[in-house]
Amino acid sequence: MAQIPTLYVTQGSGNSFKPMQVAAQLGLQCEVNYLNVLAGESRTPEFLSINPLGQLPYMVLDGGVGVGESNAIAWYLAEGSELMPATPLTRAQSIRWMNYEQTMLEANISPVRFFTYIVPEMQKDHEAMIPVWRERGNQGLAVLDNYLGRNDFVTDHGYSVADIAVFGYTHLADEGGFDLSQFKHVSAWIARVQEQPGYLPIDQLLTGQSQNLAA
Template sequence: MKLYDFLPSGNGYKVRLLLSQLGVDYDLTELDILKGETQTEDFLSINPNGKIPTLVLDSGETLTESNAILMYLAEGTEFLPTDRLDRARVLEWMFFEQYSHEPNVAVVRFWQTHGGPNEQQKAMLPQKMEGGYKALDIMEKRLNHHDYLVANKYTIADICLYAYTHVADEGGFDLSRYPAIGNWMNRVRNQANHKLITSK
């Protein structure tokens, strides 16, 4: 398989972390989204949406969208429950990540780590911070009584939400307010074949 990715991206990191924990070999092509390398004619012929991560399977088929890639890779493994309701719970958290968590936590992190927010972004910052803290509050409530997000076991729901949560402080979010999230992040870090966000 061939993965097109930008190493600082949490969305790409999800996929690299799962591939590492599955022990799957793949070729990595790094593209710098800041230099427009995902908008070239060559890359757009692979992914017309011009975004990473993009995974090209051994068959030549292409998969895009990080959470769709996670679902594909996790199928038939310990990272995706077989129980019907538990699988739906995994999807529930993955949709939550894309609609409530990532648009706030990840966006603010990107602003802060790439030159700081511009004037328009500064006007949006309070709303984004409020949305990010609300998402973290929801996670904290769940993790206060559960070691992991679904079925009390480590799944792609955890991988999905760990990706941007563990670097939320880079966006200015105070993770010290969330002891249950902190304990959960330590459990994730202690999983076999864990890797750092900037690791290939």
């Protein structure tokens, strides 16, 4: 990779996990900056001048070009590597599952996990939505489970950046009270992803220490 990206990430986040896992597995050189979302560091004037949405992860390339959205950043970092699906079918399958992750998995698993596990003191403010997110998340996991009963990975490429994207919040669902043992094919796929060479668990990837990941 010609440019050395700067990644802004936060700890414990399935979204920040994705580009960091790609970078770690490919041995990419990146500058990594941590922001503490719970301390408001993603909403400071300084960070909002970098990413007006204030969301993490965020990537800045040489020359100041910024890229938001965890799946887009992971995709950029995986370009040209063995993690990048290369055929029209496998690239279409990637977009399908990366969109599905954002709309059916992350969109439901992340808020339940956030308000029941990360900041449980805020749970009472979201009592009405938690069962809704939980039901939709279980529906999302059931469709993924059915697919993974017939496929080892989410695309026909084999293990890819699309698996890392879908894995981001799926493997953290139990922390939001989702019963992953109900989803046997998802559970077997989680184990397959964790067995990939260079895989690092989230706590080892997102250490909270800003650092230069050496190539």
